[in-house]
Every structure is written in structure tokens, then in C-alpha cells.
Amino acid sequence: MPSGSVKPSWRKPVGALTIVATACLWVFLIASFSKQIGALPVLVQLPIYLVAGVAWIAPLKPLLQWMETGRWKP
Numbered sequence: 001m002p003s004g005s006v007k008p009s010w011r012k013p014v015g016a017l018t019i020v021a022t023a024c025l026w027v028f029l030i031a032s033f034s035k036q037i038g039a040l041p042v043l044v045q046l047p048i049y050l051v052a053g054v055a056w057i058a059p060l061k062p063l064l065q066w067m068e069t070g071r072w073k074p
Contacts, residue, residue, distance in 0.1 A: 015067035019060060026056040 030052045037048055066072050 009070075011067050011070060015063055018063060022060065023056065026052075 030049075037045055040048070062072050
């Protein structure tokens with residue numbers, strides 16, 4: 001490796017795998033409630049699925065920060 005180059009970090013692959021695992025777990029959790037959600041009217045289902053589709057991203061902020069900096073807190 002030439003001098004001055006940055007050594008690749010193991011945090012990014014681990015973080016990426018954690019994100020994929022989190023997404024799979026979230027999909028499994030939401031899918032397990034699909035029968036109950038499917039029994040609701042369509043106009044009630046829509047906000048549930050919209051919120052569920054975005055809510056899994058919020059807890060990932062500390063993980064993304066750790067992937068970039070190596071620290072959990074700013």
C-alpha cells in the first residue's frame with residue numbers, strides 16, 4: 001500500500017451487513033402482522049405501511065455515524 005493511503009475499515013462491511021439484517025428483521029416483523037393489517041380498510045393500511053416503511057431508518061443513525069467515525073456519539 002503506498003504511503004499516505006488510508007487502510008480500509010472493517011466497520012463499513014459490518015455496518016452494511018447490520019443494515020441488511022435490520023431491514024430483513026423489520027420486514028419479517030411487519031409481514032407477521034400483515035393478516036391483521038390487511039383486515040383494516042385500505043385508507044388505514046396506507047399510513048401504517050408508510051410509517052413502517054420509514055420508521056426502520058431512524059434507529060440506524062447511530063450505526064451510520066459509527067461506520068463513518070468509529071464513535072457512537074458525536
